[in-house]
Amino acid sequence: MKVTIDINQDELDILTELANKQGITATTALRKAIATEKYLLEEREAETTILLQKKNGEVKEVIWR
Numbered sequence: 001m002k003v004t005i006d007i008n009q010d011e012l013d014i015l016t017e018l019a020n021k022q023g024i025t026a027t028t029a030l031r032k033a034i035a036t037e038k039y040l041l042e043e044r045e046a047e048t049t050i051l052l053q054k055k056n057g058e059v060k061e062v063i064w065r
Helices: 009-022 026-045
Strands: 051-053 059-061
Touching (some): 009 026
């Protein structure tokens, strides 16, 4: 299925950057972003606490708005 979306230039630049950094197409980067958003939403709905840990051991909680 082919879909057309409206995004602004900043969003397109971010999508392109995500694709380039991973060595993938913009389409694949968009698919991955959608899958990630779906996963995070499901975890939020399950009231899961999501933590990020830096290499130096610092831990931060992801706060959703």
